[in-house]
Amino acid sequence: MEYWIAFLVGGFVCGIAQLMIDRTNFSQIHVIAGLVSAGAILGALGWYDRLVDIAGAGALLPMSGFGFLLVKGIWSYGAEHGWMGIGTGIFQFVGLELSFAIVLSFFTALICKPRG
Amino acid sequence: MRLRDNYQKAVKQFQPKPPYVVNSLKAFVSGGLLCVLGEALKKWYINGFGVSQEVAEHWMMLTVISLAILLTGIGMYDTFSQFAGAGATALLSGFANSLVSAAMEHRSEGWVSGVANHMFKIGGAAIVYGIVVAYVLGVVYYIM
Secondary structure, X not given: OHHHHHHHHHHHHHHHHHXXXXXXXXXXXHHHHHHHHHXXXXXXXXXXXXXXXXXXXXXHOEHHHHHHHHHHHHHHHHHHHOOHHHHHHOOOOHHHHHHHHHHHHXXXXXXXXXXX | OHXXXXXXXXHHOOOXXXXXXXXXXXXXXXXXXXXXXXXXXXXXXXXXXXXXXXXXXXXXXXXXXXXXXHHHHOOOHHHHHHHHOHHHHOEHHHHHHHHHHHXXXXXXXXXXXXXXXXXXXXXXXXXXXXXXXXXXXXXXXXXX
16 A cells, blocks of 8 residues: 555656646756755645655655755754754755765766767 | 747747657656655565664665666666656656766766766756755744
């Protein structure tokens, strides 16, 4: 059952994103930036937290999960550290993925050549 | 302005109409299947390795990112994303793919001004907008 919910939620986000790329003038970059902003706003309202509880990876893997993790870091770190938690906590959860992606991308670009 | 409108109208009938429904269905199915793979990985990490839910979520995202980067390195992610469209690019794997493909594309220009400079050409939008929106929301939350 959890797999079905993950499939439906993740697929729904991707389907809407594809429809927006096709029907409107937005490019892929606009849609990704919009998804991240929407995830951050929904995370601040506290709704995305519940979606992650229900859908698991289906809510975390789309780019809106990235925005949610940014906000979640501020919320959980800022509760203890006041205003300094905004800047420090913003990378609390997402820093793991971001730094890993940057380092691995760098070394992959070191080894692999582009094709096509 | 008039000419521009006329041009837009005149050129519209010659543009091929993208198959909206088929494209979205492809994105829906492939994006959903990637999320199912992530969910299965998460379950496997929780049950097989006995880690907590939060750690398993991070491991799952790291696995998806490294899978996307390795597939981009050997040139297979491009074929997949041509089929899946937003089903491949709107996910975290698409973000990793945009970083590494931009870095690989400009590696001939050097390690600093090529790879490092161009790495965030596409993925930078997600980072900038995410941080700006989250920071503003954090300031609002702190004031209130």
